Amino acid sequence: MNTSFSRQCYERAVVPLLWGGAHVFALWNSKIRAGLVGREGLLERVAAFRRGIGEKPVLLFHCASAGELEALKPLVPEFNRREVALAVSYFSPSARSALRPNGEFDFADFSPVDSAACVRAYLDALRPAVIAVTKHDVWPNMIWCAAERGIALFMINGNFHSSSLKCRPLVRGFQASVYGEFRRIFTVSEEDAVNARHLVGNRLPVEALGDSRFDRVLQRASRKNPLPDGLETACRGRTVIVAGSTHKEDEELLMPVAARLRTSLPGLLVVCVPHDPSAEAKARVAGFCTRHALSMHDLNDGAVPENAAVLLVNRTGVLADLYRVGHVALVGGGFGKGVHSVLEPMACGLPVICGPNIVVSHEARVASREEIVRTVRGWKEAEAVLGAWLSDDERLRALRSQAQSFVRARGGTAQRLAQHLTEALRG
Numbered sequence: 001m002n003t004s005f006s007r008q009c010y011e012r013a014v015v016p017l018l019w020g021g022a023h024v025f026a027l028w029n030s031k032i033r034a035g036l037v038g039r040e041g042l043l044e045r046v047a048a049f050r051r052g053i054g055e056k057p058v059l060l061f062h063c064a065s066a067g068e069l070e071a072l073k074p075l076v077p078e079f080n081r082r083e084v085a086l087a088v089s090y091f092s093p094s095a096r097s098a099l100r101p102n103g104e105f106d107f108a109d110f111s112p113v114d115s116a117a118c119v120r121a122y123l124d125a126l127r128p129a130v131i132a133v134t135k136h137d138v139w140p141n142m143i144w145c146a147a148e149r150g151i152a153l154f155m156i157n158g159n160f161h162s163s164s165l166k167c168r169p170l171v172r173g174f175q176a177s178v179y180g181e182f183r184r185i186f187t188v189s190e191e192d193a194v195n196a197r198h199l200v201g202n203r204l205p206v207e208a209l210g211d212s213r214f215d216r217v218l219q220r221a222s223r224k225n226p227l228p229d230g231l232e233t234a235c236r237g238r239t240v241i242v243a244g245s246t247h248k249e250d251e252e253l254l255m256p257v258a259a260r261l262r263t264s265l266p267g268l269l270v271v272c273v274p275h276d277p278s279a280e281a282k283a284r285v286a287g288f289c290t291r292h293a294l295s296m297h298d299l300n301d302g303a304v305p306e307n308a309a310v311l312l313v314n315r316t317g318v319l320a321d322l323y324r325v326g327h328v329a330l331v332g333g334g335f336g337k338g339v340h341s342v343l344e345p346m347a348c349g350l351p352v353i354c355g356p357n358i359v360v361s362h363e364a365r366v367a368s369r370e371e372i373v374r375t376v377r378g379w380k381e382a383e384a385v386l387g388a389w390l391s392d393d394e395r396l397r398a399l400r401s402q403a404q405s406f407v408r409a410r411g412g413t414a415q416r417l418a419q420h421l422t423e424a425l426r427g
Contacts, residue, residue, distance in 0.1 A: 007177075011116055015114060018114070019113055022036060023036065031092070031093060035091070038093055042112060045109055056083075056085050057083075059130045059132065060087045060130070061105075061134060062090070064095075068134050069088065069095045071157055074215035076104045079421075087108070089110065091137055111142070115141060119145045128151055134155075143182070152424045154186065154421065155187075158185050158188065158192060158193075160195035161195070161359055176200055179196070190208040191362065192208065211410070212414040215412070220347070228318060230299060231304075234269070238268070240325055240326045241268070243272045244319045244345065245275040246272060246274050250330060250332040250355065253382055254379075254382065262294075271322060273314075274314060275333070282298060282312060295309045296312055299313050323348040323350055326348070326350050327396065328353070330354065332354070334356060334358060339358045339360070339364050347407045348404075349400035349401070351389060352403075353386065367406055370406065372402055372406055
């Protein structure tokens, strides 16, 4: 598809639809509303930052939300901060939860509205030398306008799974006009690199360099951050299933399994961390527990009673560390759009069960071939897998060692990515 035609279609039809729709949905969606409010005054903040650093070159990272921002953090120490300023833009307000108060980055704020005028004003104010987009949050006007200015564009941790919409025939031409503007694309695997080459042809180099999320989860696993008060005491001496980032379907699957397994494993404890902590999530989990005669306790309510079968951790920012207390994990999302990250539990030595939708996660697909990750479609399958793991200490030890080795073997991507970006900055 002709790039000029793609740009006109996008600017005149898609952008008004996207941002007009956002203002409508913001009336009852607090997350969308926070994103719109957060972008107010963005240009003034960007301009103030640029004035403060003078002519120092800026490397701008862009990510979608908190998970992708976490994957950028291992790259930060690889740069000489006297020579370059590191900025990060994010689309979702959830990314703010991944930012430290003291700031790993020199500047962190929302990405601009993706209209040509807004993006041009943003780029004129920030004047980045290099832009690195992580994973998949590619906004067409940002890419086109940056390319016009001669800004070096890189995709890092690129994800091009076979069922991705951008690889579909009807939209491939449009996507090629966008992705073709990158200087280089670095994917998480050779499989993703093949799909990326199918999209961009021979316009630019595509290389499977790995995923810096492996470096991040290894950092967090080794750091051993303090756990919430009362958690370690509650888990001591018990067999623990950590159910992380759960949705309704995951909880509906797990609770009858936990009730049945407790007949042979009376010390079994489920630590349940909903994907979207809220009063509604608490009520939902409590309902499933009541249905299956499981005693639930919310960690926010203080000391954990000894008879608790389900411990609810209804808060954000702690899940990656909670996996340290577990023996096995259930990771949510596999009965919906796609499984959430299986890296954190594996880095802590936990084999994983999840729903069948793992196509969006390269590491889940690879780990499933090695049977570190097992997909299940119903509670009977889940009971069989968990029962086999938890009743065989030798097998569980082997799986735990295998899970940790899987993650450790794939570290080092952050250093390789930073080397390429540093070369671009110097060039």
